[in-house]
Amino acid sequence: MESSVPPALPRLIFAKLGNDAWQRFHDFSRWPDGWAGPHSRAIAWGTYHNFEKFLDSARFVTSRTPPSLFVTDEGELELTWEARDGSAMIVTLTAEGATYFIESQGEEGEVSPENLAQLAERCNQAAA
Amino acid sequence: MRLPRDEQIVRAICSDKYDRTSGRVSPSLFKGPNTSVSRLAMIPLPLQWRKLAATVQKLPGRRLERLGEIGVGKLEDLGQAYVANDTPMRVTLTVVADPVPGNDAHAIILEKISPGLCNTICHALTYHELPEGFRPELVERTG
Numbered sequence: 311m312e313s314s315v316p317p318a319l320p321r322l323i324f325a326k327l328g329n330d331a332w333q334r335f336h337d338f339s340r341w342p343d344g345w346a347g348p349h350s351r352a353i354a355w356g357t358y359h360n361f362e363k364f365l366d367s368a369r370f371v372t373s374r375t376p377p378s379l380f381v382t383d384e385g386e387l388e389l390t391w392e393a394r395d396g397s398a399m400i401v402t403l404t405a406e407g408a409t410y411f412i413e414s415q416g417e418e419g420e421v422s423p424e425n426l427a428q429l430a431e432r433c434n435q436a437a438a
Numbered sequence: 439m440r441l442p443r444d445e446q447i448v449r450a451i452c453s454d455k456y457d458r459t460s461g462r463v464s465p466s467l468f469k470g471p472n473t474s475v476s477r478l479a480m481i482p483l484p485l486q487w488r489k490l491a492a493t494v495q496k497l498p499g500r501r502l503e504r505l506g507e508i509g510v511g512k513l514e515d516l517g518q519a520y521v522a523n524d525t526p527m528r529v530t531l532t533v534v535a536d537p538v539p540g541n542d543a544h545a546i547i548l549e550k551i552s553p554g555l556c557n558t559i560c561h562a563l564t565y566h567e568l569p570e571g572f573r574p575e576l577v578e579r580t581g
Binding site: 330 | 452454455457459460462464465466469472474494496497499500521522523524552553554557
């Protein structure tokens with residue numbers, strides 16, 4: 311792993327998201343600036359840190375399969391899973407906090423790093 | 439040049455935006471701004487695979503997995519109809535030709551698109567799987 315990855319994060323990913331997400335994270339964390347073209351970015355330290363904060367409080371008990379982990383061209387980490395009713399839950403962790411979309415509520419927005427635990431709890435409730 | 443509503447476009451979907459295990463596609467596929475797409479009117483679908491694999495696989499670990507197809511008119515309509523937070527957003531989506539060296543069929547969607555609208559667009563795509571026998575990892579990179 312890159313040195314900027316918080317030491318506890320890989321284990322947290324494995325515990326909460328499973329082996330596939332852990333493998334994908336392992337790959338994404340090694341991709342340098344420019345991996346998808348001149349404007350694409352490596353994952354920033356702040357994004358790792360915010361990802362860890364969110365995962366600490368998130369539960370994914372309703373999803374049929376474990377959440378999927380993606381990386382955006384800007385080096386943000388995106389989680390997608392389903393609520394109990396099958397609707398989409400999308401949270402993208404950025405260096406500035408997170409953006410989210412809760413399909414069942416037709417709601418999207420942004421939160422700051424201080425509110426990531428609150429966002430995780432909100433997702434837990436919306437997905438139940 | 440803005441593309442006409444009756445044109446079909448495809449978006450390359452690589453391993454960073456596709457989870458093969460779950461079958462989920464990343465909504466950030468269309469996040470933008472300046473999302474790259476390719477015009478089927480200029481390069482037919484069977485010939486798109488090799489062209490796109492040569493340009494998008496910039497790292498050994500990044501592999502072309504699928505193509506997502508949508509009409510320009512359909513894309514524009516989805517933006518106009520999109521509702522978020524109980525508010526009609528009436529998002530204008532603009533697809534313009536953007537030929538680049540080696541690919542005259544390149545075009546871009548200009549706008550940055552919210553996660554909810556990206557999710558709606560992903561649901562509206564027609565997905566094309568890798569043609570039988572085509573191995574994108576063997577295509578020489580040109581981009």
